[in-house]
Amino acid sequence: NAGVTQTPKFQVLKTGQSMTLQCAQDMNHEYMSWYRQDPGMGLRLIHYSVGAGITDQGEVPNGYNVSRSTTEDFPLRLLSAAPSQTSVYFCASSFLGTTGSPLHFGNGTRLTVT
Amino acid sequence: AQTVTQSQPEMSVQEAETVTLSCTYDTSESDYYLFWYKQPPSRQMILVIRQEAYKQQNATENRFSVNFQKAAKSFSLKISDSQLGDAAMYFCAYRLLYGGATNKLIFGTGTLLAVQP
Numbered sequence: 001n002a003g004v005t006q007t008p009k010f011q012v013l014k015t016g017q018s019m020t021l022q023c024a025q026d027m028n029h030e031y032m033s034w035y036r037q038d039p040g041m042g043l044r045l046i047h048y049s050v051g052a053g054i055t056d057q058g059e060v061p062n063g064y065n066v067s068r069s070t071t072e073d074f075p076l077r078l079l080s081a082a083p084s085q086t087s088v089y090f091c092a093s094s095f096l097g098t099t100g101s102p103l104h105f106g107n108g109t110r111l112t113v114t
Numbered sequence: 115a116q117t118v119t120q121s122q123p124e125m126s127v128q129e130a131e132t133v134t135l136s137c138t139y140d141t142s143e144s145d146y147y148l149f150w151y152k153q154p155p156s157r158q159m160i161l162v163i164r165q166e167a168y169k170q171q172n173a174t175e176n177r178f179s180v181n182f183q184k185a186a187k188s189f190s191l192k193i194s195d196s197q198l199g200d201a202a203m204y205f206c207a208y209r210l211l212y213g214g215a216t217n218k219l220i221f222g223t224g225t226l227l228a229v230q231p
Contacts, residue, residue, distance in 0.1 A: 031217040040123075042205060042221040050217075058218070090159065094217055100147045100166060100209070103219055105159035 002026050006091050006106035013081040013113045021076040021109050023091030029104070030096040032074035036060065036087040037108075043090065049074055050096060081113045116141045118208050120222035127196045128230050134181075135191045135225045137206030145211035148182070148189045149219070154202040162204070165189065167211065193227075201229040 007022045025032065033048035045058030049068040063085060065077040074093075078085060089109045095101040117140045127133035139148070150162040165173045165182050172180050177194045193200055206222040 033218070035221075040223055042118075042120075042223040043219075044221075045218055048218065088157065092159070092219075096217060100164060100211070101217075102149060102161045102164060103159075103217075108157045108159075110157075 004091055004093055004104050004106040006089075006109055008109060009107065011109060011111050013078070013111065015081060015083060015113060017081050019078050019081065021078075021089055021091075021111075023074045023076065023106060024072050025074075025091075025093040025104070026072065027093065027104065028071060029093035030071070032068065032091065032093045033058070033103070034064070034066065034074070034076045035090045035092060037090060038087050046076065046089075078111075081111075083113045085111065086113045087111060116143070116208055116210075116220050118206055118220050118222040120206055120225050122225045123223070124226045124228070126228045126230060127193070129196055129198060131196055132192060132194045133196055133227065135193075135204050135206075135227065137189045137191070137222055139187050139189065139206070139208050141187070141208065143210055147209045147211060148180075149207040149209070150178070150180070150189075150191045151205045151207060151221075152200075152202045153205065153224075154199075159205075163191065196229050198229050198231060201227060203227075 004025045034046040035043040037043045047066040049055045091106040092103040094103045119138045146167045148165045152160045163175045181190045203224045208220045
């Protein structure tokens, strides 16, 4: 049971480069999301999705794109990397509904933009 | 908008002692969930405990328990018999019960807990 799988674990980019962070889950979760974690700021929501073909913005969406073509995958695209996007990125998923299903997190991607 | 505040950036506890981490939140809703997540140096996010706001009884998971004060909007985490493996960053988080289509989790800024041998 793999849970939530994120790749890569580490990445270094130059300013202006683009890249995609991959996220896949095998728990048939409807809800998937991307967070970034910065020192002293906790985790902030970038984008989220409630099912294939449905995405929406979170708290800090600028500079990032997402798509959800399947239930399992939810990639995060950095269009033109900036030093301000240096952070640790987490993908997380859960079931929808009122059961309080907790978020299951991937192991994170540490991204450095120089 | 809902907010979550953790006013203790760092805490320290002696092994085998008890420590309490504070969390307050602001919301106008009456139905919601509260969570504590643990993040060890491995960076993994681990669910420690969950509390439903409509339940008056405080949640307990082995050595971890919460003191949920709904009127005061307070949700503290107590760790009893602290162990070296408890050393980690702890995040408090809030989620609406009737989250509609969102399931969005709002996090505090975290408390870094050190355990002294």
